[in-house]
Amino acid sequence: MYIGKVIGTVVATVKIPHLRGQKLLMVDQLDLEGAETGNYDIAVDVAQAGTGDTVLVIDEGNGARQVLGLQSGAVRTVVVGIVDEVDLIDAGQDGLEPYSVSL
DSSP states (O other): OEEEEEEEEEOOSSOOGGGTTOOEEEEEEEOTTSOEEEEEEEEEESSOOOTTOEEEEEEOHHHHHHHHTOSSOSOOEEEEEEOOOEEEEOTTSTTOOEEEEOO
């Protein structure tokens, strides 16, 4: 699972049956500072996300298929949520002070 930024949509006129009617998004994985890494996935969207949204992505085939209610199929990544805020603990500071990252 990772946090990413939706950088675009993917249009495919021919899809395998279990992807028909599904919206596909291109998602760039974010680092701990909230910056795009250049590592991207094409993910099925079940959260109604759009370009520019920060999202929570399941990046594991079995979990992705469970979210979609599939017994089998070629699905690895699914956008399962839209992220409002991320709070991290800075392990480099004494006392583990929390800090926020605005995404």
